Amino acid sequence: MRLTHLTLSNVRSVVQATLTPGPRFNVISGDNGAGKTSILESLYLLSNGKSFRGRVGDGLVRVNAPALEIFARWDTASGAQRQLGLRHSGSDWEGRLDGQNCQLLSDLCTALASVTYEPGSHALIDGRSDQRRRMMDWGLFHVEPAFISPWRRLARAHKQRNALLKQRGLSMAQLEAWEAELAQSGEVVTRLRADHIDALAPLVALWGQRLLPELGEAILRFLPGWKRQELSLADALLVNRPRDLATGFTTAGPHRADWELAFAHRAQGERLSRGQTKLAALAVILAQAEHYAIQRGEWPVVLLDDLASELDPQHRESVLRALATAEAQVFISGTVAQDLSFPDGLDVKKFHVENGAVREI
Ligand SMILES: Nc1ncnc2c1ncn2[C@@H]1O[C@H](COP(=O)(O)OP(=O)(O)O)[C@@H](O)[C@H]1O
Ligand SMILES: [Mg+2]
Structure with missing residues (x-):
């Protein structure tokens, strides 16, 4: 464009x-x-x-x-x-x-x-997870037509489950119905997000190499929002139900999905400098722009x-x-x-x- x-x-x-x-x-x-x-x-x-x-x-x-x-x-x-x-x-x-x-x-x-890098973009690396989720979903909205429908269903089911969790004398049948919907759409959304991060990872490594070679290979990793290795989303919702009923909201699930960026020459937990954080954010943003370009045929x-x-x-x-x-x-x-x-x-x-x-x- x-x-x-x-x-x-x-x-x-x-x-x-x-x-x-x-x-x-x-x-x-x-x-x-x-x-x-x-x-x-x-x-x-x-x-x-x-x-x-x-x-x-x-x-x-x-x-x-x-x-x-x-x-x-x-x-x-x-x-x-x-x-x-x-x-x-x-x-x-x-x-x-x-x-x-x-x-x-x-x-x-x-x-x-458009993709944007601005003075607040360091938050993509060191800020809250919602912006990382938004960035991941931006990519999916633009390159994956199958994403929008389950994403909308997931957002609705999540909202409905949270509303029910706050209700006194809630209907268990209703809760179960929304949990089933949440689990089904959430699994689809999560699979697409995981694939998207897998597709971005080599491009992030490439842009990391271009902008921050001193930190070694940039490794991008997807975090699904629950213990996906151990539990299906349906099981996670069931296991967490007593806690969720007590707190009044859904604790674990795809609404907490995230990604993290590590560097081969950095020990885990070692903080990047402000400038390095900005460059790391820029590497991710440009990698996503390039991914868009590969998928859509234009930057x-x-x-x-x-x-x-x-x-x-x-x-x-x-x-x-x-x-x-x-x-x-x-x-x-x-x-x-x-x-x-x-x-x-x-x-x-x-x-x-x-x-x-x-x-x-
Ligand atoms: N709603 C507004 N109405 C009028 N002026 C505004 C408004 N919001 C911000 N400004 C002023 O607009 C100017 C331009 O801002 P900005 O685009 O951030 O400048 P730059 O990026 O060149 O530093 C600033 O001086 C700011 O005070
Ligand atoms: Mg300015």
Whole structure:
């Protein structure tokens, strides 16, 4: 996917800005507070329905403006030209995809695929499991058509079981029925997740080798959310039922699924530095982008917000060199001070943002 046009209005401090991105690297520079992240957030919003810094209602719409508006056009690998427009007030939204009104934000957001690395991405490695689960499921939503239906059934069954566990005088027959549904859909979801992590593992090792060779082989491992080696999900739910009835929620199961990343030259439990954690997160994000590219025949748009922060010049260069070999369209933001040195012969388009206005340089 290659964006050929982007217009944003009333996104944070940006009143209106238009960009005509180049097909490969697009560097967006500007001082702190100029509006660089707002531009990347706009693209993120089109492919996720919210920002990586929170929901639209949490400050993404410019103060005193009724709503933000974003319009993007892009070319696909198959030669199609697509376009997406979104108007969002924080509570209400209207969207048009390829000229048609869209009823579901999730439909709108699957059209434009992007992966994002931003200053908070270290949490993918050292934060809570929900973001790792979200990342894993993002990949499955985009590359595995058989994932959505069992995933929805699982989410519903999990919610219903939790609601029943909190009820006094609950119906055991109902609990058993939802447990059966949870077990059945949960096993399918878990098998797909395990396969997905298996497919990602060699790519994560490859990107680990490119970005963090000093840590040795990067080993990605799936954690299913219950003792899957010993118990089927149905048995795990049954075994945990007394405890779950006491606590009022489902303790073990696919809602706790996770993955972990280890490195051959790191003892278990040895902490990575902040910079290494960021690079490890970036390796996973780019591995997932490459997996998408292999499966779908085109790269998702790669968004790198503030790439240079906390990466030393040598690692910064490895990132750019590795990305230069990928066929992706990349957007990189950074302050002018953190100048990026690109390998020779690379197609780089540069933009400068000042007080929310964008100009090509
Ligand atoms: N809802 C809003 N309305 C107006 N200005 C905002 C809003 N939210 C954030 N800002 C301002 O927008 C500016 C641009 O932010 P940002 O895109 O994060 O800049 P950069 O990434 O270039 O440092 C900041 O100065 C911020 O204070
Ligand atoms: Mg920023």
